[in-house]
Amino acid sequence: xxxxxxxxxxxxxxxxxxxxxxxxxxxxxxxxxxxxxxxxxxxxxxxxxxxxxxxxxxxxxxxxxxxxxxxxxxxxxxxxxxxxxxxxxxxxxxxxxxxxxxxxxxxxxxxxxxxxxxxxxxxxxx
Numbered sequence: 001x002x003x004x005x006x007x008x009x010x011x012x013x014x015x016x017x018x019x020x021x022x023x024x025x026x027x028x029x030x031x032x033x034x035x036x037x038x039x040x041x042x043x044x045x046x047x048x049x050x051x052x053x054x055x056x057x058x059x060x061x062x063x064x065x066x067x068x069x070x071x072x073x074x075x076x077x078x079x080x081x082x083x084x085x086x087x088x089x090x091x092x093x094x095x096x097x098x099x100x101x102x103x104x105x106x107x108x109x110x111x112x113x114x115x116x117x118x119x120x121x122x123x124x125x126x
Contacts, residue, residue, distance in 0.1 A: 001029055001030055001033070001121075001124070002029040002094075002095070003028070003029070003030075003117045003120055003121050003124075004095055004117065005116075005117040007095070007117065008071075008111070008114035008115065008116065009028065009114060009115040009116075009117070009119070009120035009123075010069065010071045010114060010115065011115070011123060012069040012071075013027055013028045013030060013031035013034075013124075014026065014027055014028070014031075014068065014069065014071050015027070015028050015094075015095060016071050016072070016114060017099075018111065021104055021105060021106065022077075022102055022103070022104055022105075023071070023072055023074065023102065023103050023104075023105055024099050024101075024102050025056075025070075025071060025099070025100055025101050025102070025103065026090070026094055026095065026098055026099040026100045027059065027068070027090060027094060027098075027100070028094060028120070028124075029094050029095070030124045031066075031094075032090050032091050032094050032098075035059060035061040035063075035064065035066060036061045036062055036063055036064075037061060037062045037088065037091060038059055038060070038061050038087045038088055038090045038091050039060050039061060039062060039087055039088075040059070040060035040087050041057065041058075041059055041060075041080075041083040041084075041087050041090065041100060042057050042058045042059075042060065043056060043057035043068070043076070043079050043100060043101055044057065045057060045076045045101075046076050046077075046078075046079050046101075047075070047076065047077075048075070048076055049073070049074065049075045049076075050070045050073070050074065050075075050076060050103075051070065051073045052070055052071065052072055052073045052110055052113075053069060053070060054069070054070050055067045055068065055069060055070070056068050056069070056070045056076060056101065057100065057101070059090065068100065070103075071110075071114060072103065072105045072107070072110045072111070072114075073105060073106075073107055073110065074103035074104050074105035074106070075103060075104050076101050076102075076103050077102050077103060077104050078101065078102040079100070079101055080098075080099050080100055080101070082097065083098070083100065
């Protein structure tokens with residue numbers, strides 16, 4: 001299981017890469033492995049401001065559909081269009097080509113609620 005140390009994580013298995021006030025968000029290697037083959041990524045919140053903890057989209061796998069939860073309050077400014085034609089990028093490259101959205105956030109205090117790699121690894125390994 002791949003858990004890059006430079007990223008932040010949520011208990012809901014999203015990863016977050018912070019660059020200034022822009023956050024790139026996707027699901028973790030652990031999450032994509034649990035879901036199985038991903039066939040569709042649905043994000044209908046582009047250009048919307050979504051609060052921390054609210055659903056920003058969903059991932060459909062062969063066996064299930066799973067909601068995606070916003071790790072930080074922010075405006076969804078970009079969706080990874082490559083996922084429309086190639087949703088399996090989430091399975092094959094969850095931390096690079098399989099990213100889902102980019103948001104612009106303003107509340108830096110919410111970053112304190114995110115997990116570092118060691119804390120996320122403890123969460124998934126129980």
